[in-house]
Amino acid sequence: MTMLPEPSAIKLGLVIDLDICVGCQACVVNCKEWNTSGYGAPLADSDAYGESPTGAWLNRVHAYEAGDGANSRTVHFPKSCLHCEEAPCVTVCPTGASFKRAEDGIVLVNEDWCIGCGLCAWSCPYGARELDPAEGVMKKCTLCVDRIYNDNLPQEDQVPACVRTCPTNARHFGDLGDPNSEVSQMVAARSGMDLMPEQGTKPVNKYLPPRPRRAADEAPVSLVAMAEADTPTGFWKWVDSALDRLG
Amino acid sequence: MRPAWSIIFFTTMSGLGLGLAGWIILGLLPLMTPASVMGVGIATLTLIGAGLISSTFHLGHPERAWRALSQWRSSWLSREGVLAVIVMVGLAAWFLAAYGGLRVPFWANLVLLVLLYVTVYATSMIYASLKTVARWHHPLTPVCYLMFAAAGGLLATLALLAILRLPITAALAQAAIVLMLSAWGVKLAWWRLAGMAQHAGSIESATGLGQLGAVRPLMPPHTEENYLQHEMGFVVARKHADKLRMIALALGGGLPVLVLLLAPASAGALAVAVLAHVAGMFVERWLFFAEAKHVVTLYYGEAA
Ligand code: SF4
Ligand code: SF4
Ligand code: SF4
Numbered sequence: 001m002t003m004l005p006e007p008s009a010i011k012l013g014l015v016i017d018l019d020i021c022v023g024c025q026a027c028v029v030n031c032k033e034w035n036t037s038g039y040g041a042p043l044a045d046s047d048a049y050g051e052s053p054t055g056a057w058l059n060r061v062h063a064y065e066a067g068d069g070a071n072s073r074t075v076h077f078p079k080s081c082l083h084c085e086e087a088p089c090v091t092v093c094p095t096g097a098s099f100k101r102a103e104d105g106i107v108l109v110n111e112d113w114c115i116g117c118g119l120c121a122w123s124c125p126y127g128a129r130e131l132d133p134a135e136g137v138m139k140k141c142t143l144c145v146d147r148i149y150n151d152n153l154p155q156e157d158q159v160p161a162c163v164r165t166c167p168t169n170a171r172h173f174g175d176l177g178d179p180n181s182e183v184s185q186m187v188a189a190r191s192g193m194d195l196m197p198e199q200g201t202k203p204v205n206k207y208l209p210p211r212p213r214r215a216a217d218e219a220p221v222s223l224v225a226m227a228e229a230d231t232p233t234g235f236w237k238w239v240d241s242a243l244d245r246l247g
Numbered sequence: 248m249r250p251a252w253s254i255i256f257f258t259t260m261s262g263l264g265l266g267l268a269g270w271i272i273l274g275l276l277p278l279m280t281p282a283s284v285m286g287v288g289i290a291t292l293t294l295i296g297a298g299l300i301s302s303t304f305h306l307g308h309p310e311r312a313w314r315a316l317s318q319w320r321s322s323w324l325s326r327e328g329v330l331a332v333i334v335m336v337g338l339a340a341w342f343l344a345a346y347g348g349l350r351v352p353f354w355a356n357l358v359l360l361v362l363l364y365v366t367v368y369a370t371s372m373i374y375a376s377l378k379t380v381a382r383w384h385h386p387l388t389p390v391c392y393l394m395f396a397a398a399g400g401l402l403a404t405l406a407l408l409a410i411l412r413l414p415i416t417a418a419l420a421q422a423a424i425v426l427m428l429s430a431w432g433v434k435l436a437w438w439r440l441a442g443m444a445q446h447a448g449s450i451e452s453a454t455g456l457g458q459l460g461a462v463r464p465l466m467p468p469h470t471e472e473n474y475l476q477h478e479m480g481f482v483v484a485r486k487h488a489d490k491l492r493m494i495a496l497a498l499g500g501g502l503p504v505l506v507l508l509l510a511p512a513s514a515g516a517l518a519v520a521v522l523a524h525v526a527g528m529f530v531e532r533w534l535f536f537a538e539a540k541h542v543v544t545l546y547y548g549e550a551a
Contacts, residue, residue, distance in 0.1 A: 002318045018456075028468075052471050060468035062546060064450075067460030074465060075456055079546070088378065094315035094325035113314055116307020119324055121478065122248070125379045127543035130474040136307020193455045198447040199378055199542070207455055 002093045004086065005102035011177035012104045012143055013083050013204035015186055019211045021170035023063050023076030027162035031059040034161035039146040040111045044134035056130045058141040059162055075210055081128035081141035082195065082203030083107050089120035089129060105204055106145055111137045125199040176204050248380065249481040250536035257302035258370055259528045262392060264294030265363045266400020268338055272356050275404055281346050283411050288342030292335060299331055323376050327369035334362050367396045379542045385441035387433065394430035399524055401426055402503050406521045409514035420511035424504055431500040438492065446542045453545040464548035479541035491534055499527020
């Protein structure tokens, strides 16, 4: 039944740090790789070597410019399914293929039931779903459900592929239902936010906003000054004083 | 939103068929010969059925379409499917009863009539319930669908009466004119009100970066157009929207009203009026999809 379950105590999700993401697209590629070779139908491309290649992706990284003048900055913006508490993609689904797990809140698609009507993609405000061009079924981020509970993998790999691969640690995975979890504490410390709260979807995934800039009137850092030690020590102290004595 | 022909055909034909069935049940078709009852029944059910079948053409897995009947508790698409099946069976029984000369009790007529319009309502709610498309998420959206079913249905009924050489009273023709004008009146209001509806969000709120100032897209996530842009970012119609609206209005409303005024008893003219109405409704439905903007386009730099 595509009624939403009672809110679960465990809410597995991601916390994405917009201050840290450098837009390297590593999470995008690893997500594609993992979901092409693992669970369910492969994540297909169409016209991969042709004129206009397209394909299904479960995770994308946008780049935005925010603010003006000296305060403007580039923000890299990763976006995958937010595993919403009030997921509209689940309730619109006519077949029951889309569902939210009662035990941990992960939103999934049963690919054997999906008719590919696309209605769930229309109902998601975040663009987190795509119709697989080859299989005709709906695809979405599974929160790597086939990794996080997989005891055949080493402990350190039992996290989503995108989290595991991120070279800057901008993506974090954990239980956002537990206020003491590492992710919840990050959200509390950095004022983690919801995307498009006005849509009423109550996303589980949270975004950490870019940290405030250094005050504008602070003196700019001089790289030359940083390279010169104020008072030399050891050998260089001896060289310094010896040369001083010479001249 | 990208307009799919199968869905345009589905909403137009099912709406017309259901509207037609509604007027027949109301007793506007004095059922003369069993042959004509059968003919009308088959025509009505074909219209509704063809619409329903066409709606499966855009599915990735049409062979699993039966599964769509299971989630009526939460999904309007599912409710629409369940209701359509019930109504088709009910109508088939109704036409068989009429063919056999049975008198259908008043309450059964009433139940069937209500179910017909609830089905049209369910179709409209598939779109009107989507918060992500501000233009559809408007109370007038279902009103448009219901009014067009009623107006188009009466026009088709009059055409059938004329073709069967049954008398068309002046009052009936006038009712059809009033209904057709009101339906387009509501549509004009929808274009004015729902067409202006904006998403509550902006690129700043969508990204949560508004605290830093104005936000501009710097790089899209792909070098090629992706599924989202293809599906939700359709822009072709907006350029010609005004012209297309005039065409929809002239064909779907203007010409039928003219025929009803000038030649309300001519089978040929009424048949042309029905065809023009259907063509106009196709344009209207095409615009309904093509002009709609999905909130996800904010992430791609579209203004709300
Ligand atoms: S982000 Fe979209 S696909 Fe994911 S749960 Fe929310 S509405 Fe559904
Ligand atoms: S595309 Fe599949 S998962 Fe999405 S609403 Fe349709 S049947 Fe459900
Ligand atoms: S959790 Fe897994 S499926 Fe979801 S975006 Fe990350 S890698 Fe992709």
